Every structure is written in C-alpha cells, then in structure tokens.
Amino acid sequence: MSFKNILGDWAHYRRGREEGGFHNYEHKWGMAVDLNKCIGCNACSIACYAENNLAVVGPERFAKHQAMHWMRIERYWDEPDLEGEIPASQYQEQGASFLPMMCQNCMSATCEPVCPVAATYHTPDGLNAQVYNRCIGSRYCSNNCPYRLRYFNFWSYYESSWPAPLHMQLNPDLTVRDKGVMEKCTFCVQRIRVAKDKAKMEDRKVIDGEFNTACQQTCPTGAIVFGDLMNPESQVSKMWATHQVELGKTEQTKQNPQMRGYRVFEDLNTDPKVLYLERVREV
Amino acid sequence: MQTKDINEQIKWAQINKDVLTSLENPRMAYWVAVGICVAMIACAVVAEVYQYQMGIGVAALDWPQMWGLYIGTFIFWIGMSHSGTLLSAILHIVHADWRKPIYRFAEAMTTFSLMTAGLFPLIHLGRIWNLYWVLPYASDRGVWPNFRSPLAWDCFAIFTYLTSSALFLYIGMIPDLAICRDNAKGWRKKLYTVLSLGWAGTDRQWRHFRKTYLLMACFLIPLAVSVHSIVSSDFAMSIMPGWHVTTFPPYFVAGALYSGCAAIITLFIILRYFFRFEEYMTIPILEKTCKLTFVIAMAWSYLNLIEFSSVWYGHNEVDKELLLNKFTGAYSPYFWAMLFFGSVLPFTLAFEKLRRHLPTMFVVSLLLNVGMWLERWMIVSPTLSLSYEPFAWSVQWPSIVQWAIVFGSFGWFGLLFLVFVKVFPSVSMYEVKEMVYHRRRANVESKAHEFGRRSSDPQAATGLPGT
Numbered sequence: 001m002s003f004k005n006i007l008g009d010w011a012h013y014r015r016g017r018e019e020g021g022f023h024n025y026e027h028k029w030g031m032a033v034d035l036n037k038c039i040g041c042n043a044c045s046i047a048c049y050a051e052n053n054l055a056v057v058g059p060e061r062f063a064k065h066q067a068m069h070w071m072r073i074e075r076y077w078d079e080p081d082l083e084g085e086i087p088a089s090q091y092q093e094q095g096a097s098f099l100p101m102m103c104q105n106c107m108s109a110t111c112e113p114v115c116p117v118a119a120t121y122h123t124p125d126g127l128n129a130q131v132y133n134r135c136i137g138s139r140y141c142s143n144n145c146p147y148r149l150r151y152f153n154f155w156s157y158y159e160s161s162w163p164a165p166l167h168m169q170l171n172p173d174l175t176v177r178d179k180g181v182m183e184k185c186t187f188c189v190q191r192i193r194v195a196k197d198k199a200k201m202e203d204r205k206v207i208d209g210e211f212n213t214a215c216q217q218t219c220p221t222g223a224i225v226f227g228d229l230m231n232p233e234s235q236v237s238k239m240w241a242t243h244q245v246e247l248g249k250t251e252q253t254k255q256n257p258q259m260r261g262y263r264v265f266e267d268l269n270t271d272p273k274v275l276y277l278e279r280v281r282e283v
Numbered sequence: 284m285q286t287k288d289i290n291e292q293i294k295w296a297q298i299n300k301d302v303l304t305s306l307e308n309p310r311m312a313y314w315v316a317v318g319i320c321v322a323m324i325a326c327a328v329v330a331e332v333y334q335y336q337m338g339i340g341v342a343a344l345d346w347p348q349m350w351g352l353y354i355g356t357f358i359f360w361i362g363m364s365h366s367g368t369l370l371s372a373i374l375h376i377v378h379a380d381w382r383k384p385i386y387r388f389a390e391a392m393t394t395f396s397l398m399t400a401g402l403f404p405l406i407h408l409g410r411i412w413n414l415y416w417v418l419p420y421a422s423d424r425g426v427w428p429n430f431r432s433p434l435a436w437d438c439f440a441i442f443t444y445l446t447s448s449a450l451f452l453y454i455g456m457i458p459d460l461a462i463c464r465d466n467a468k469g470w471r472k473k474l475y476t477v478l479s480l481g482w483a484g485t486d487r488q489w490r491h492f493r494k495t496y497l498l499m500a501c502f503l504i505p506l507a508v509s510v511h512s513i514v515s516s517d518f519a520m521s522i523m524p525g526w527h528v529t530t531f532p533p534y535f536v537a538g539a540l541y542s543g544c545a546a547i548i549t550l551f552i553i554l555r556y557f558f559r560f561e562e563y564m565t566i567p568i569l570e571k572t573c574k575l576t577f578v579i580a581m582a583w584s585y586l587n588l589i590e591f592s593s594v595w596y597g598h599n600e601v602d603k604e605l606l607l608n609k610f611t612g613a614y615s616p617y618f619w620a621m622l623f624f625g626s627v628l629p630f631t632l633a634f635e636k637l638r639r640h641l642p643t644m645f646v647v648s649l650l651l652n653v654g655m656w657l658e659r660w661m662i663v664s665p666t667l668s669l670s671y672e673p674f675a676w677s678v679q680w681p682s683i684v685q686w687a688i689v690f691g692s693f694g695w696f697g698l699l700f701l702v703f704v705k706v707f708p709s710v711s712m713y714e715v716k717e718m719v720y721h722r723r724r725a726n727v728e729s730k731a732h733e734f735g736r737r738s739s740d741p742q743a744a745t746g747l748p749g750t
Contacts, residue, residue, distance in 0.1 A: 064343075065345040065348075065679070067346070072674075099674075101674070110521070113429070114431075114432050115429050116428055116429055117429060118432075135409070135410070136414065137408050139349035139407075140432070143523065146522060146670065147671075148346065148672040152339070153409070154338050154339050154344065155340040156337075156338055179339070179410075180338060180339065180408070180409025180410035181409060182409075268671070
C-alpha cells in the first residue's frame with residue numbers, strides 16, 4: 001500500500017484485486033491438507049513450536065485461551081442422532097474429525113487492510129506477512145480474521161518459556177517475539193528464504209520439494225503438501241487442479257469423481273491458499 | 284408552576300453576579316468530589332502501570348476476545364461527546380434559543396469526554412510506546428500508516444474533532460472571559476487577561492465574533508457526524524457477524540446523541556443544585572432537553588429494530604445465530620438490561636410529571652447512560668465470543684484491571700469537569716443576556732400588537748441599554 005497505488009494506478013489496483021491480487025506473482029506458496037490421511041496426532045503442532053520459537057505458555061494460560069499454537073488441530077465431534085447415540089462411534093476414531101488449521105495466507109486477507117500501521121501485508125510471494133517490529137498490538141487483525149488464526153503475546157514469555165539452558169534450542173533463523181505483538185503461521189518463511197536464495201545463487205528456479213515446512217516435514221502420514229501454486233508441475237498445484245471444487249457453480253467443469261477439495265469459509269471471499277481434501281468415510 | 288424558559292425581568296448585573304459567584308470559594312463538597320475523582324484516577328493509574336509492566340494478559344483478554352471493555356468504553360466516551368455539538372452547533376443554527384443557558388457545560392463535556400475517550404485506544408495497545416506510528420509523520424524510511432485501516436481514520440477523526448471542539452468552546456467563551464477579567468483579582472486576572480484576547484465588546488469585535496462562531500458551528504456539525512461514523516466503521520468495515528452492519532454509522536450517531544443528552548440531564552441537575560442556577564437552568568429547559576432525549580431514544584430503538592430485522596430477513600446463518608445468542612446466551616442479562624434501559628426506561632421522559640421531578644430525572648438519566656454503556660459492550664464482546672470459527676467460541680469476563688481502568692476514566696472526566704466549572708463560567712453570560720433581551724422584546728411586541736399599535740422603536744420600548 002503506497003501513495004502510488006492510491007493516486008497513480010487506482011484503476012489497475014482495483015482490477016488487480018478482483019483478479020486475485022495486484023502483483024505479478026513469481027511464486028504463490030500454497031498448501032493442501034488431505035484429511036483422509038490426518039490422524040490427529042498433533043506432531044505438526046509440536047514441530048511448529050520447535051521451528052518457529054513458539055512460546056510454551058503453561059497449563060493455566062492455555063486454559064485461559066492464551067496459547068500460541070500457530071498450527072492447531074481442531075477436533076469436532078459427530079452430532080448424536082435422535083436416539084442420543086453417536087452414529088459414528090463404530091469407527092476407529094470414535095466420531096471425531098480433525099482439522100489442522102494454520103494461517104490460510106488468504107489472497108484477499110481481511111487482516112491486511114485493518115492494521116493501522118500496515119504491520120501485516122501481502123508479499124510478492126503471495127504470502128500474508130507479519131512484521132513483528134512494526135506491530136503496535138491493536139489486535140484488530142485478529143478480530144477481523146474469520147479463522148481466528150492470529151495469536152497475541154499477552155505476556156512476556158522469554159524467561160518463563162525457555163529457562164536456561166533451554167534458550168539454546170531457539171531457532172536462530174527467526175526472532176523471539178516479546179509482549180504486545182501479534183504473530184501467526186508464516187508458512188515457515190525462513191525456509192522459503194533460504195531456498196529462494198540458494199536457487200538465486202545457482203541461477204535456477206526453486207524446485208518443487210526442494211524444501212518443506214516444519215509441519216509437512218513432521219507429518220507421519222504425509223497429509224500436508226506444500227509448494228508453489230504458480231508452478232503447474234508442483235505436487236500441490238496438481239492436487240489443487242484435480243481436487244478443488246469451484247464454488248458458485250451448479251456444474252463443475254472438472255469431471256473428477258474424487259473431487260473433494262474445499263477451502264474453509266470460502267464463501268467469505270477471502271481466497272485462502274490452503275486446500276483441504278474432505279475426509280471420506282465408509283458408511 | 285414555572286412555564287417560562289427564563290425569568291425575563293432578570294437584571295444584567297444579577298446574571299454576572301450569579302455566574303461569577305459560581306467561580307469563587309469552593310465549598311467542602313467540591314473538595315470531597317475532587318478527592319474522590321483523584322482516588323478513582325489513582326486506581327486506574329495503578330492498574331495501567333501494572334498492565335504496562337506485565338502485558339495485556341493482566342486485563343484477562345484472550346484469544347479470541349482481543350478487545351473488551353476498553354474499546355466498549357472508548358465508544359461510550361466518544362458518544363458522550365456528541366451532545367455538546369448538538370446543543371451548541373445544531374441548535375445554534377436552527378435558532379433554538381433555549382439552549383443558551385446550558386450549552387456551555389455541554390460543550391465542555393464534549394471536549395473532556397473526547398480527552399477521556401482518546402486514552403482508551405492507547406491503554407489497550409499492546410505496545411503503547413510505539414503509538415506515534417499511527418500518525419502520518421514524515422519518516423526517512425517512507426513508512427506511512429495504513430490509510431485503509433479504520434483505526435488510522437479514528438486517529439485522524441478524533442484529533443480533528445478534539446481540536447475543533449476545544450477551539451469552539453474557547454471561541455464561544457471569549458466575551459464571558461472578558462467579563463471575568465473585569466471582575467477578577469490575582470492569578471485569575473492574569474489568566475483571563477491572556478485568554479480574553481483583549482475583548483472590549485466593540486461592534487467590530489462582535490461582528491467578527493459572530494462570523495467566526497457561525498463558521499465554526501457549520502464546520503463542527505459534519506465533523507461530529509463523521510467522527511462517530513468513523514468509529515462505527517471500526518466495526519462496520521470488518522467482516523465479522525454482528526459488526527458488518529451497514530446501519531452502524533447512523534446507529535452509532537443516534538446512540539452517541541442519546542448518551543450525550545442523558546449526560547447533559549445529569550450534569551444539568553448537579554450544576555443546578557450545587558451552584559443554585561435555578562434562574563438559568565430552569566425546569567422548562569430541562570423539559571425541552573428531556574423531550575429531545577426522548578425523540579433520540581426512539582430513533583435509537585428504531586435503528587435497533589432495523590438491525591434485528593435485517594439480520595432476521597438476511598438469512599445469514601452466522602448473523603442469525605449471533606443475534607439469538609445475544610438474546611439467550613451468556614451475555615443475555617446484559618443485552619436485556621441494555622434494551623430495558625435504552626428503549627423502555629426513556630418512556631419516563633414522556634410524562635410531564637416525571638420530567639419535572641428532578642430526583643427521578645437524575646436517576647433515570649444515569650440509568651440511560653448505563654444502558655448506553657452496556658450497548659457498546661454488547662457490540663464488542665458477543666461478536667468476539669461467537670463468530671465464524673466454531674473452535675474459537677468462548678466467553679470471557681473482564682478482569683479487575685479492566686474494571687479499574689474503566690472506573691478511573693469516570694474519575695478523570697469528573698476531575699476535568701470539576702476544574703472547568705471553577706475556572707470558567709459554566710453558564711454563558713452574554714448569551715443568557717441575549718436570550719432575555721429577545722424574549723423581553725418579543726413580549727413587548729406581542730403586547731403592542733394586542734393593543735393595536737406598533738412599537739416603532741423596540742429598543743426604547745424594552746428600556747434596555749442594548750448589548
């Protein structure tokens with residue numbers, strides 16, 4: 001957001017928004033999560049804690065909803081039927097369904113326009129970035145996120161979360177956030193940077209699968225796939241191409257019987273970049 | 284029964300004397316009130332220092348209840364500030380002269396409630412020390428605030444409104460400050476000499492004064508409407524259910540005028556009682572204020588109905604569920620209390636007997652403001668507790684720190700107001716004189732009409748020395 005956009009090229013800016021973005025994206029990092037494979041083991045969440053220096057807040061503050069899990073496994077239970085029995089209880093997972101939720105890195109993110117100091121903005125990579133140094137902690141972004149995927153540092157956690165010598169385990173590639181700052185999943189932007197720098201030095205494009213996010217790396221069943229949506233050959237692009245159900249159409253153009261991709265709250269037009277493949281159960 | 288707005292036989296010197304007496308020798312009750320206010324501020328300061336040291340966590344805000352009483356009370360104080368402009372600017376332009384004895388303190392209320400409201404966004408910030416980043420100052424790194432954000436608009440709107448309403452208050456006071464200057468001694472003499480800007484009451488000065496005052500009034504009206512519309516866009520511009528409502532700007536403005544008018548009634552009764560302003564703050568004027576409040580209350584109730592029915596007919600599941608939850612869920616006692624205080628209680632203002640009974644009006648006006656404060660809280664919190672994401676449904680109650688700061692804000696407002704009434708005349712002397720003059724003249728003219736002869740020189744007929 002700059003004066004140039006407002007004054008000079010407003011028409012182009014508006015049109016760009018409708019087409020899903022202002023920039024000519026070099027990359028558009030996206031994700032696909034196959035819920036058929038998710039077993040709700042929370043390993044991705046733990047990996048995220050280790051990779052991104054997430055504060056461990058302790059049981060009391062966790063109970064007060066002040067946890068900092070950028071990657072969280074949401075658990076929903078099947079509704080009981082009229083007789084009060086849980087119909088899905090015959091299945092292995094006792095009627096629970098899991099939904100791993102991380103920042104959806106929306107292409108028209110609702111958190112971006114509301115930040116008074118522009119601490120959250122869209123990068124040319126199509127990432128929804130959060131600048132910790134710039135954040136003043138007005139918390140409007142979190143209030144305007146329909147996914148509630150932004151977490152606030154209500155306290156200063158450095159000493160309580162990593163008492164010596166635990167501070168030695170902190171990831172040096174990114175900062176530790178102090179109190180009063182909003183934070184959220186970045187799609188492991190530090191790993192993206194390393195891969196992009198390496199590719200630039202070797203004068204080539206980033207190869208699909210050259211790097212991965214911490215959650216993807218840790219998932220024991222390979223439910224999480226991460227990659228570049230601008231590269232049609234990447235695994236994630238292929239999954240989007242085969243599985244994504246387009247909203248607002250009575251007939252789908254893709255004739256794929258296995259098409260089960262949806263995006264969370266897609267009808268809000270936030271254009272999220274995480275595709276979930278619906279869980280299919282045998283009845 | 285008193286039917287006239289003001290005693291038309293009152294002498295000029297009497298008006299000066301009555302108002303100037305209110306500036307002198309504070310009684311014991313005044314110092315007690317100041318002491319209470321300072322104690323309340325002390326509570327808030329202790330809470331704020333603690334919060335500054337520890338982080339926002341001590342306010343028992345959590346995920347997803349990121350905003351709480353702070354923002355609710357912020358809207359409440361911004362709302363309070365609207366009635367001063369209504370009384371002084373809008374009623375000035377439509378020539379409703381009954382506003383004249385009571386507009387001064389209403390305008391002071393505007394300025395002070397804005398000064399109180401402005402504190403809340405600072406208090407609620409996670410990193411208050413970086414507050415100035417919201418201001419569009421020139422930085423060598425070319426970093427600007429985000430002009431798309433309603434919070435940045437808030438910042439501009441509130442600063443503009445605060446500056447203009449303070450100026451308006453001051454400009455309207457200049458002739459009175461000159462009267463004070465002529466009667467004061469000691470430090471007051473020095474203060475009023477500087478502030479009255481050499482006012483001598485010449486024709487030229489009056490002409491310029493009238494023009495400036497009218498100009499400021501015209502400037503202030505759109506500003507007052509815009510400021511609360513912008514505050515409402517903090518919510519209306521978001522996509523959350525219960526916030527994303529197109530009727531929010533008029534709804535907020537109506538609510539603002541409502542709580543402001545109720546506060547005027549409260550302060551009216553307090554000032555009338557303690558400063559013995561029975562001659563100026565008369566029962567008929569109180570009645571007119573009450574009628575105005577009643578109309579605004581009905582407009583507010585109507586806008587509430589619009590909001591409910593548009594949710595109902597909109598068939599948006601999330602909005603609907605939130606509305607039902609407001610009526611039946613965890614916040615329902617407060618929501619029903621808001622509806623009762625905001626829409627049912629104002630019917631007491633419709634009865635003449637109750638309107639003329641000061642103790643009843645005092646209690647009612649306080650309760651109306653309780654209702655309006657609840658309204659602001661009911662805008663902020665239920666949406667945060669029940670929005671799109673089912674995983675984040677939770678109810679959170681404010682902690683003692685939040686309550687202490689909200690409590691202290693009333694002390695801060697009270698202290699500012701207490702200082703004001705002892706330093707500046709809280710009844711506009713020159714405008715009361717104008718009002719008396721015009722009433723007297725109208726009287727004489729109507730009498731002359733009765734006797735079938737026209738008074739060629741109304742000045743002579745009233746026997747007044749002129750302004």
